[in-house]
Amino acid sequence: MPAGHGVRSRTRDLFSRPFRKKGYIPLTTYLRTYKIGDYVDIKVNGAVHKGMPHKFYHGRTGRVWNVTKRAIGVEINKQVGNRIIRKRIHVRVEHVQPSRCTEDLRLRKKKNDQLKAEAKARGEIISTKRQPEGPKPGFMVEGATLETVTPIPYDVVNDLKGGY
């Protein structure tokens, strides 16, 4: 009998619910709001059969471009052949989580604004640029003893003692 390449083929483990997390899904998934331009992760919830994306999109991150009654339009990049296409899919909210990819940036922006405001109050000019990790500073080695090692002249008898 041939293999079959249906929409949900090869998703036996991918779409299955994790151990001891089956049944009703927690309500925060329904209470979250999404705005256009937000980044979201797609993670398929096998308990909800409607509005499931194709297995390719599981684990991808995209931006929201549309918000409807129960679903969200997400724009995701997909490589097709030799180019990357921006694909627009609609996914129900149960299969979507807010992405934390921009969280670091948002926190840094907030902190930088705060630092700049403080510096302005003090009248200094500061740079809020991130610096890459430089080389480690020099240090003195403590508690080291010096042992001078010299070669000894070659001794045939000693070497052949092993066995011949």
Add this chain to the structure above:
Amino acid sequence: MVYVKTQKTKAYFKRYQVKFKRRRQGKTDYRARIRLINQDKNKYNTPKYRFVVRFTNKDIIAQIISASIAGDLVLAAAYAHELPRYGLEVGLTNYAAAYCTGLLLARRVLKMLEMDEEYEGNVEATGEDFSVEPTESRRPFRALLDVGLVRTTTGNRVFGCLKGALDGGLDIPHSDKRFAGFSKDDKQLDAEVHRKYIFGGHVASYMRMLMEDEPEKYQTHFSEYIKRGIEPDDMEGLYKKVHAAIRADPTMVKSAKEPPKEHKRYNLRKLTYEERKAKLIDRLNALNARAQDDADEDEDDDE
């Protein structure tokens, strides 16, 4: 000890998935909750209010609640134990009291949102099906009925509370199929019967019946009514006055009692390690002393 084969092995416990906490406590119906809370995504943060009605053995709780990730927020609440303030002191969990509580909550919410002039609702309770008409300026306050785990049979008190809220001026989608007085054969709501229930007519007729047939039972059953001198014929007038009082001043009054500084303890405090060891030593000493006494007695007897 007979060898009993363990039914619940270690493997059973390892694989057991607990239900949600509130389901384990038997308090929340998640299937209904999901459907009540789910708000259209293209309405973003607009709150979706539920009109929650719960009955305890001695009280009725009616609340308007909106859901949030941190926890549900209560917009307004009304309890049956507030009704003595409006003149109703007995029968705080019957159909008529439920109507009063729903009415109180509705007027309270509308007053809080300054919509009470616009939406009077049904001032005279007739028992007919009444829905709020939207006025030109603002749309009516909309909430969805949340009954909890109650079996929704015709004539249930939650629908009495619902009727109170509807007559108070809230917009709650409903049908008259489950109001008291709806007959399944006609498929029609008998407004007269419903009105009787709203004004405690069913309680009054039971009082009259007991007064005639079993006066002793009447004395025990309705002792509080008798103490306050409430006759079956007074019931309607009493409830009319309560409705008017509720409409006059529905604001909430905070109780003057201060919360107790130290909470009363309802279960035993757990003993510390030292206390448990000390208890064991005391028990062993008592046992030894008793064994010693028995041994002495036996010796005396033997001698």
